[in-house]
Amino acid sequence: MASPASYRPEPGSIPTRPGVYRFRDARGRVIYVGKAKNLRARLSSYFQDISGLHPRTATMVTTGASVEWTVVKTEVEALQLEYSWIKEFDPRFNVKYRDDKSYPWLAVTVGDEFPRVMVGRGAKKKGTRYFGPYSHAWAIRETVDQLLRVFPMRSCSNGVFKRHGQMGRPCLLGYIGKCAAPCVGSVTAEEHRAIVDDLCDFMAGRTAAFVKRIEREMYAASEAEDYERAARLRDDLGALEKALEKQVVVLGDDTDADVVALAEDPLEVAVQIFYVRGGRIRGQRGWVADRVDEGGTSELVQDFLLQLYAGEGDQIPREVLVPTLPPDTEVLEELLTDLRGSRVRIRVPQRGDKRALQETVATNAAQALALHKTKRASDLTTRNRALEEIQQALSLDEVPLRIECYDVSNLQGTEVVASMVVFEDGLARKGEYRRFVIRGVDGQNDVASMHEVLTRRFRRLADEQGSSTEVVTESGPMLVDPETGRPRKFAYAPGLVVVDGGPPQVAVARDAMAELGFGDIPVCGLAKRLEEVWVPDEEDPVILPRSSEGLYLLQRVRDEAHRFAITHHRNRRSKSMVESLLDDVPGLGEVRRKTLLKHFGSLRKLRAATVEEIAEVPGIGVRTATAIKDAVAASGGQTVAVNTATGEIEET
Numbered sequence: 001m002a003s004p005a006s007y008r009p010e011p012g013s014i015p016t017r018p019g020v021y022r023f024r025d026a027r028g029r030v031i032y033v034g035k036a037k038n039l040r041a042r043l044s045s046y047f048q049d050i051s052g053l054h055p056r057t058a059t060m061v062t063t064g065a066s067v068e069w070t071v072v073k074t075e076v077e078a079l080q081l082e083y084s085w086i087k088e089f090d091p092r093f094n095v096k097y098r099d100d101k102s103y104p105w106l107a108v109t110v111g112d113e114f115p116r117v118m119v120g121r122g123a124k125k126k127g128t129r130y131f132g133p134y135s136h137a138w139a140i141r142e143t144v145d146q147l148l149r150v151f152p153m154r155s156c157s158n159g160v161f162k163r164h165g166q167m168g169r170p171c172l173l174g175y176i177g178k179c180a181a182p183c184v185g186s187v188t189a190e191e192h193r194a195i196v197d198d199l200c201d202f203m204a205g206r207t208a209a210f211v212k213r214i215e216r217e218m219y220a221a222s223e224a225e226d227y228e229r230a231a232r233l234r235d236d237l238g239a240l241e242k243a244l245e246k247q248v249v250v251l252g253d254d255t256d257a258d259v260v261a262l263a264e265d266p267l268e269v270a271v272q273i274f275y276v277r278g279g280r281i282r283g284q285r286g287w288v289a290d291r292v293d294e295g296g297t298s299e300l301v302q303d304f305l306l307q308l309y310a311g312e313g314d315q316i317p318r319e320v321l322v323p324t325l326p327p328d329t330e331v332l333e334e335l336l337t338d339l340r341g342s343r344v345r346i347r348v349p350q351r352g353d354k355r356a357l358q359e360t361v362a363t364n365a366a367q368a369l370a371l372h373k374t375k376r377a378s379d380l381t382t383r384n385r386a387l388e389e390i391q392q393a394l395s396l397d398e399v400p401l402r403i404e405c406y407d408v409s410n411l412q413g414t415e416v417v418a419s420m421v422v423f424e425d426g427l428a429r430k431g432e433y434r435r436f437v438i439r440g441v442d443g444q445n446d447v448a449s450m451h452e453v454l455t456r457r458f459r460r461l462a463d464e465q466g467s468s469t470e471v472v473t474e475s476g477p478m479l480v481d482p483e484t485g486r487p488r489k490f491a492y493a494p495g496l497v498v499v500d501g502g503p504p505q506v507a508v509a510r511d512a513m514a515e516l517g518f519g520d521i522p523v524c525g526l527a528k529r530l531e532e533v534w535v536p537d538e539e540d541p542v543i544l545p546r547s548s549e550g551l552y553l554l555q556r557v558r559d560e561a562h563r564f565a566i567t568h569h570r571n572r573r574s575k576s577m578v579e580s581l582l583d584d585v586p587g588l589g590e591v592r593r594k595t596l597l598k599h600f601g602s603l604r605k606l607r608a609a610t611v612e613e614i615a616e617v618p619g620i621g622v623r624t625a626t627a628i629k630d631a632v633a634a635s636g637g638q639t640v641a642v643n644t645a646t647g648e649i650e651e652t
Contacts, residue, residue, distance in 0.1 A: 004061040008047045014040040020081045021069040023060060030089035032060050035078040039069050059546065060093045075331040083306050095289050095303050106131040106140050108200055113189055114182045115196045116154045117144060131203045131282065148178040150236045151199035153192060155179065204277055211237065255279045257319040261362035262300060263369040267555060270369035271304055272361050288372045302326030309336055316340040321349050321358055382549055383426030389550030390496070393542050394535060396522050400495035401425055405557040407500040408449045409565035416441060418453040419565035423557050433564055447504050454512035461493060462516055497523040500558050502534050510536045526558045585627045592619050607632050
């Protein structure tokens with residue numbers, strides 16, 4: 001790895017104007033592309049102390065060997081150039097949104113003399129108008145089959161079209177009225193073009209006008225006693241309604257919008273987009289991408305919109321609904337407006353149908369991310385490879401089939417708790433998770449807290465191993481309690497102990513285990529800053545490749561321990577706040593306070609309860625309930641929340 005100082009430009013040589021920059025590695029390959037309003041300020045941030053950088057940014061600058069930039073006149077030009085370079089160089093450290101599958105499109109070859117409608121996949125081509133994408137090819141094919149009754153345009157391939165023109169007779173679709181048969185001159189190119197334009201308008205969302213027109217023509221034919229035409233128009237109307245049934249009405253009739261939502265974790269981001277045209281959902285698309293830079297949600301939104309729309313002005317709607325505004329909203333709106341040719345707005349919906357639809361899209365994104373992780377974690381081959389990579393990286397004697405991970409959580413030294421999570425064969429065993437309340441440590445001392453947790457865990461292991469009986473079952477030998485016959489889960493030593501932290505936490509964990517006679521159990525630490533794996537008595541960490549399945553498994557174990565500890569911390573702090581609020585309520589002792597907490601579960605629910613609802617708790621009368629309500633109301637609306645950026649508990 002190169003030191004960023006080896007290729008850092010002289011500060012005075014970097015302009016202060018807007019521009020786009022590229023980092024290259026030692027082989028000259030572009031590894032990252034970014035833009036900035038002020039190139040000097042932005043590039044200088046990459047060359048600060050590496051310990052202060054985001055882990056992925058630190059990896060990028062140490063991989064790089066040179067940096068170059070191009071000055072532009074406006075921020076809009078910077079966005080355009082950034083997109084062009086990302087598309088040209090495909091940098092490994094830029095977030096790249098790629099389809100997790102190939103989505104079908106409905107395409108109309110408007111550039112042909114006699115345009116054709118078809119269902120296809122893959123890259124878009126010039127001279128073709130696209131609608132969708134759609135979730136299933138069969139669904140759009142059924143819709144096209146219905147629409148051809150009303151809009152009988154050409155749907156055959158070029159070979160079939162040419163052959164029937166030479167034969168002088170139409171194909172089957174021409175005989176049954178699902179094609180106007182331009183191949184044999186039944187309609188002129190202008191007449192066929194009018195049919196094509198009507199189909200495109202219908203697919204673009206302008207449906208109400210066609211339905212009303214066909215209704216008028218049907219009633220007129222009926223009044224003129226042309227019952228055969230009226231019946232045909234009635235069938236056409238039914239075909240249109242059947243096609244529209246497949247497209248759910250979610251917003252007003254004139255709404256054209258793309259609704260975007262994200263679900264993210266420290267490693268990956270899932271994006272979902274619903275295409276709404278004419279108030280109806282016309283298509284849906286989803287991606288799961290690796291997070292490879294330090295950008296937050298707003299930066300992810302901007303990167304996504306830039307990659308989605310740049311170069312495809314005809315697909316940009318009037319309105320784009322996003323979960324968070326991008327950092328350069330006005331600039332991005334100006335760029336999209338130029339591409340579309342008319343005004344484009346980017347906004348965050350606050351209420352009503354648009355807000356409800358965004359929540360639905362967000363739910364889809366969260367489910368897509370969870371499904372993606374489940375598939376990756378449940379794959380047996382992948383899990384085996386991850387465990388083997390950990391064994392090789394840490395030089396273990398055997399594959400760590402049972403991994404235990406520990407994390408400590410506190411807020412300024414108060415309510416210190418810890419968590420233990422268990423993964424067996426690469427899968428979480430949630431039934432064997434354990435929580436710890438740290439009692440022997442004063443103040444904020446994560447190292448001492450880790451020593452207490454490991455001491456308690458392995459003392460329990462020593463006790464259970466010494467008092468257990470081994471029995472043979474169908475699944476193999478098992479340690480059980482000789483008195484009850486129940487299995488003792490914690491009588492089994494882990495194959496690897498992982499702690500959340502660096503060398504200090506690793507050293508104290510090793511010492512705690514050695515004091516109890518378990519010094520032969522491997523231990524390592526995973527530091528959040530650079531995702532480094534630390535082992536005892538080693539000055540340098542073990543660096544696993546970012547694409548390593550072993551690193552991915554260690555990160556999942558560490559993140560699960562952190563989540564479990566934070567949840568425990570939040571619950572304890574919430575309960576302690578409730579108890580402190582109720583200390584001065586007359587007639588409310590410890591037993592009644594616990595009963596009250598068990599009944600309502602949280603301060604928020606207690607605050608929302610009425611006096612009558614509080615009085616329903618056994619042992620609490622109306623007078624005491626009134627005093628409780630007054631005490632809670634006097635707290636000024638104080639609640640407890642988790643800071644999603646830091647994972648710490650906060651009071652609000």
